[in-house]
Every structure is written in structure tokens, then in C-alpha cells.
Amino acid sequence: MLRQLLVADFLKIKRKGFWLLTFLGPLGVVALQMVNYGLRKDYLLQQSDNDWEYYLSNVHSFTPLALILGIAIFTSIIANIENETNAWKQLVSLPVSKMSVYLSKFTALASLLLVSSILLMVFTLLFGVFLDLGEEIPYVELFQYSFYPYFAALPILSLQLWIAIVSKNQGIPITTGVLGVVFAYSAYYLPDWMIWKWPSLMNAWGEPVVNALLGVGLGCVLYLVGMFDFVRRDVK
Amino acid sequence: MEYVIKTEGLTKKFGKETAVDRLDMKIRKGEIYGFLGPNGAGKSTTIRMLLGLMKPDSGMVRVFNKDLKKERIHILKRVGSLVENPSYYPHLTAYENLEALRKILRVSEARIHEVLEIVRLSDVAHKKVKGFSLGMKQRLGIAVSMLHQPELLILDEPTNGLDPSGIIEIRNLIQRLPEEYGMTILISSHLLSEIDQIATTVGVISKGKMIFQDSIHAMRKHSRQTIILKVNDGKRAEHILQGKGIYANYQDSMLLLSKLSDQKVAEIVRMLVQNGLAIYRVEEKQSSLEDIFLQMTREEA
Amino acid sequence: MRYILQSEWYKLRKSKIIFIIFTSPLVGLFLGLTTQLVNEMEGNEWYLSLFTMNVTYALLFLPLITGVLASIICRYEHQEGGWKQLLALPVTRGKVFVAKYVLLMFLVLFMQLLYFVAIYLVGWINGFTDPFPMDIVWKSILGGWVATFPLVALQLWMSILFKSFAAPFTVNVIFTLPTILAVNSEKFGPYYPWAQPFAMMNVGGNVGDVFFIPWEQLLTVVGGSFLLFFIGGYMYFQRKPV
Numbered sequence: 096m097l098r099q100l101l102v103a104d105f106l107k108i109k110r111k112g113f114w115l116l117t118f119l120g121p122l123g124v125v126a127l128q129m130v131n132y133g134l135r136k137d138y139l140l141q142q143s144d145n146d147w148e149y150y151l152s153n154v155h156s157f158t159p160l161a162l163i164l165g166i167a168i169f170t171s172i173i174a175n176i177e178n179e180t181n182a183w184k185q186l187v188s189l190p191v192s193k194m195s196v197y198l199s200k201f202t203a204l205a206s207l208l209l210v211s212s213i214l215l216m217v218f219t220l221l222f223g224v225f226l227d228l229g230e231e232i233p234y235v236e237l238f239q240y241s242f243y244p245y246f247a248a249l250p251i252l253s254l255q256l257w258i259a260i261v262s263k264n265q266g267i268p269i270t271t272g273v274l275g276v277v278f279a280y281s282a283y284y285l286p287d288w289m290i291w292k293w294p295s296l297m298n299a300w301g302e303p304v305v306n307a308l309l310g311v312g313l314g315c316v317l318y319l320v321g322m323f324d325f326v327r328r329d330v331k
Numbered sequence: 332m333e334y335v336i337k338t339e340g341l342t343k344k345f346g347k348e349t350a351v352d353r354l355d356m357k358i359r360k361g362e363i364y365g366f367l368g369p370n371g372a373g374k375s376t377t378i379r380m381l382l383g384l385m386k387p388d389s390g391m392v393r394v395f396n397k398d399l400k401k402e403r404i405h406i407l408k409r410v411g412s413l414v415e416n417p418s419y420y421p422h423l424t425a426y427e428n429l430e431a432l433r434k435i436l437r438v439s440e441a442r443i444h445e446v447l448e449i450v451r452l453s454d455v456a457h458k459k460v461k462g463f464s465l466g467m468k469q470r471l472g473i474a475v476s477m478l479h480q481p482e483l484l485i486l487d488e489p490t491n492g493l494d495p496s497g498i499i500e501i502r503n504l505i506q507r508l509p510e511e512y513g514m515t516i517l518i519s520s521h522l523l524s525e526i527d528q529i530a531t532t533v534g535v536i537s538k539g540k541m542i543f544q545d546s547i548h549a550m551r552k553h554s555r556q557t558i559i560l561k562v563n564d565g566k567r568a569e570h571i572l573q574g575k576g577i578y579a580n581y582q583d584s585m586l587l588l589s590k591l592s593d594q595k596v597a598e599i600v601r602m603l604v605q606n607g608l609a610i611y612r613v614e615e616k617q618s619s620l621e622d623i624f625l626q627m628t629r630e631e632a
Numbered sequence: 633m634r635y636i637l638q639s640e641w642y643k644l645r646k647s648k649i650i651f652i653i654f655t656s657p658l659v660g661l662f663l664g665l666t667t668q669l670v671n672e673m674e675g676n677e678w679y680l681s682l683f684t685m686n687v688t689y690a691l692l693f694l695p696l697i698t699g700v701l702a703s704i705i706c707r708y709e710h711q712e713g714g715w716k717q718l719l720a721l722p723v724t725r726g727k728v729f730v731a732k733y734v735l736l737m738f739l740v741l742f743m744q745l746l747y748f749v750a751i752y753l754v755g756w757i758n759g760f761t762d763p764f765p766m767d768i769v770w771k772s773i774l775g776g777w778v779a780t781f782p783l784v785a786l787q788l789w790m791s792i793l794f795k796s797f798a799a800p801f802t803v804n805v806i807f808t809l810p811t812i813l814a815v816n817s818e819k820f821g822p823y824y825p826w827a828q829p830f831a832m833m834n835v836g837g838n839v840g841d842v843f844f845i846p847w848e849q850l851l852t853v854v855g856g857s858f859l860l861f862f863i864g865g866y867m868y869f870q871r872k873p874v
Contacts, residue, residue, distance in 0.1 A: 127813055164805045171798040265797035266704050270652055273696045277659055280688050284666045382720045384874050407722035418713030423646050434639035435721050
């Protein structure tokens, strides 16, 4: 049942710009570094002994922001597809459980964001090689910087999807996204429990993997909270 | 002759498709003009152009004998409209919807209560419109269109989605307006039956072209009478008549004859009796306006 | 014109816009109270607080939230045929566009004033004793407002063009994120319209200038992009099929 719902969801998001944004997000993050390095490569190379690591951290300075804004945009569009045509009532009257309807939307977005993360890794690697930052490519760090923010951002995805689906007025989830990006940009000052800090991979222990694991854990919890709330609500 | 609405060669194209094709519309003061046509014939596009919501590709629109292109604001001050589905602000109540528009139209606040009374929405004036039924939204739309006591009311499918009693109610309301307030009304529909009792003039549009425009009486004259004969042996009767050069159509054990004078009918009956046929019944059937309308639009298609 | 403005305000105040306006002082308080740097700078203690608050506020929050406001002012017109009802009234499209724009700019100004209150509260909570640098705060509040003139014009255009919230917001994000880099560049920063709220709220800028940036930059970059976006949106609205 979930498979058919997913197929349907991927059909519905056609021509809504999802694939374009999936591609544009990581490209934009790397493109900013293209401009950055294009303008002042010499200066940037002087900043650190390890050019690869410094480059990765530069790319990563935009990843959480792009992720959070991307999540806000994705969740708002996917909820709006059903909202604007009043299609919730039709969808929920099909012989499917409301839980799987919700799970399908979440899975569709989580998959798209995962594709984004893969693309981010590819683009980062390609431009890094182009910059000629040294023979030894730090694949482990590249992997961490590309995927850990994604896992750490799962609670935000769960939260935003929940808000977007229950809000008639899409101004609310979008504003939540704006606040989220303000938090993420202040990540350095935030306490560790704030989920908007997690994609920055900063924490008291200096272990990025903690953020990724916490993200998966709390992401599941918030997902369940949102799903049960959706199931409980009447469809208008 | 002074016309309230007069269009000349009005044309609108969407890409290659011509939605409205050289349309000439003439509406006199005090008329209830029924604008008829099947769905997608170009009614809403025409109405949008009459209100200046869309710009025609060619042709011109004159309302109150003024050029719409030049004096749109002046004209719209005297026009009330309801275009297609009712428009409203869902986050506001019925009263607040009217109030938001009143601020632009500058009429007295009492007028809001008046129009709510006319469409019988006074009881729910302070409820949010998003919870309204379709019929209530439609009535609110009509209240909005009458808010500034317009001289011309343009109603696009105002009975769409209403139940029979709602349709009758709106019909009665519209019928009163020309006498009581001196309004001229343009009302569009895809069903002739909805307006044949109130319209004084009809315009029929099909595929963007005006294929008929005259009084409703003139339209009735288009109706063809048919004489129906029921006899014991229809096949033989048809054969006999055909031998005399009279075209008859035999179907469902009835003999159908079209457009005949009384004398001719008498002659036919005599002939059949002389040939030993038994005649059970002679009837006259008038085709309904709906039939004419369907026939008109079908011929065009 | 006055009547259209009154009507616009009437419709708007019943939408939940007030909650969004009030995110501004909340963000201000959040930034002022969490992002505490150790004050090693000499001089007025308000400056550091003001500086750290304004960076995030002007760089990200202000440009993004003005887009949300623009979407809200168009939302109820898109929903149930509001545009066709509004434009069939005796109003010109030009006046409707201007009314919506003027109202938006008033809202942004009001938001800036609330942010001003937040700055004051942050100082009060932190127990600042130095004199309140009124002239500088005033400059950055009004400067930030002036810098949003072109941004609001573009967002109004996009919000009239697209029915959904997400589409104009995406456009906004695409232009706003690069600002973080642009402000680091002395070559490009001054010419990037989305970097102007930061430049004009940056209390570290040249105090001698009106609004911390040179007049030429204000007129050409802010004024120029304002004209471009305002006229673009205005022309688009004239043609928009409803």
C-alpha cells in the first residue's frame, strides 16, 4: 500500500519544481564556494594548513541553512498540493490508512533530501578536485559533511511537515522556517538541545556523529507525534 | 436606440483558439438579458471583457454609451457583478466581506444590512464565509454585486450549484429588480430552463459566436409544431401519404408530420380514413425552448 | 486611493499577520540575549550587543520575513477569486498595487519599531549603564527599513505572480542566502540589493554617512533596484489575467 501511495506522491509532485530544487539546493551551496574561491582563492588558501578541510568547512557553513530552508519549502509545497485542490478528503477516502498517507509524504521528502545530500557530496568533491586542494582527499570527512547534516535535520523535517500539513495558512510553516534559519545561523550560541543547532554538527563533545544519531532518534519521535496528530484530526 | 451594453466585433484568442469571435451584443435598458450557451462557449470570457478583467484582442465594448477602455472606472461605479464561482475572502465573515468592499464603494453602512436582508443572510452575517454552503456563498456574491445599487447587474451563472428552491428564490429576486430599482440585468446560464421564465431577451453563443439574439418571443417562434397521428397500421399510412407526396416519419408506432396547415391536416385524416385506416389520436406537439436551444447550438457545432 | 488603503487594511488585520509581525521583536530578544560575546571592546556596551543582533536580523530575518508579509497580503486574493472581485470594482490595478505596497511598507516600519523596543529591552535586561546611542540605533532602524524598499517590491511582484507561499519564498531564499558571502566582499557587497539591509543596519559602518552607506550607493543600488522591481511588478499586475 505504501508503495502505491509513494508512486502517487511522486506523480503529484511532478512539475512542482521538487526535482529542480533537489538539484538546485546542493548546487547552490557549492556554487557559493565557487564564487568565494573564484574571487579570493589565494586568500582562502592562506587561512589554513589543511586546504581540503577548510574547503569542506566553508561548504558546510551553508549546508544547514540550505537544508532548513529547503525543508520549509518542500513541506509547504507538498501540503499545499492537497490543500489548494481540497484533495485531502479525496485522498483519505481512498482505501488507505491515514498513517500510510502521512508516512508516504514523509518518505517522499526524506528521499528527495537524501538525493540532495548525495548530490552535495558529488558537487563538493568535483569542485574540490577542480580546485586542486591536494592529493589526499579526505573521503571520511566528505561523507560526514554531506550526510550527517541530513540525518541531524530529520527532526526539523518531521516538525515542519507536521506544521505544514495541519496549517491551512502556509504562512505559518514558512515563518517557522524563517525562525529556524535564524536559529541555525546562531548555532554557535545555541544550547545543544535546540534541534536547529544539530545540522551544524557542533556539540559539547565535539563528536559530529552524535548529532546524526540524535537526529534520527528525535526525527522518528517527532514523526510519530505528527502522524498521530494527523490521524486524530478530522479531514475538512 | 440607446444600449446599456453594446459590443462590436469583440474577439479574444487564447493562443490559437478563438474563445470569443466577433461578438456583437446589444442590451437595452430595463431588459433581463439571458446570455445562453453550452459550457466553454465563451460566456465567461465575454463577461470578463465586459468588466475589463480581460482585454479584448480586437473589437470594442460600450457600456452606458461610454467606451470601456477609456472610462472603465466611471462605468464600474454603476455596475455590479458576480463572475463564475462566487468570490469571497474566506477569513472574513459575511458582514466583513461586504464591509471590505464598502470601503471602496463608499456606500452607507446601512446598505450592508439591506443587501444581507435581500439575500436572506442576516442571520449568519457574523459567521465566517469559509463555513458557508455553496448556496449561501452564491447569495453573498449577489449581495456584493448589489451593494452599491448598480444600474447594471452582470451575473455569470448565478444559480450554479443551487438547489431547486434556491434557484426559484434567486429567480424571483432577479425578476423584481428591473421594476423596483430600474436595473438592467445580464444573466448567463448554460441551461435555458433556468432563465426562460425571466429573460426578456436572449443571446445564444456557441463556439464564441453569437448565433441568435432577439426577444424571447422571437425565439419561441422558432419552435416547430409537429402533428402526431396514432393509427392502427402506421407503416401502411406512411406509405399512402408518401404516395401523395406528403413526407411523414414513422417511429414508435406514431406518425410524425411537421408544419401543416389545419386544412392540410383535415385532408390527410380524410385520406387515411378512406383507405380504411383507423385513427386513434391526432395531437399537436410544440417543441420546447430547450429543444430549440439545443437544436441551435447543435446546428452550429 | 485612501479608500483602497482602508479596505486593504481591513482585510489584512483579520488575517493572522500580527503574529508574524511580532516574531520581529522576539527574534531581536533571542539574538540579543543568547548571542552574548564577551565584551572586550572599549567604549559603549550597547554597540557590541547591537552589532551582534543586527547581523543575523538584517542578513537573514528581515529579507525573508518581508517576503512572508508580501505573500500574506496576496493570499486571500488568490484563495477564492478575490482578484476578480476586487478588480471588477471601480478601482485601477495601479492603485491596488500601490495600496498593497504602501501597506506592506508600513508593516515593515512597524516591525522595525518593535525591533527597536527589543534592542532597548535587551540592554535593560543586561543592565547596560552606558548612554543609549539614540542617533545610531535610529539610523540603523530607519536604514534597515529603507533598504527593504526594493526587496518588498520584488516580493510583492512574486506573490501576485504565484498562488503558493513556497514559490515566492524560494525566490527570496535564492537571493538572500548569497548575502552572507556578499557582505564579505568589498567589491560586490555594495552592489547587491539583498546586502543593503545589512549594510544600512551595520552600526560598524561609517557613522558620517546617512544610514552608514554613501549617498551614491543608496541612490543607485537601493533606488535603482527599487525602481526596477516596483515597475516590473506594476507592469506585470497590469497584464495579469484574472
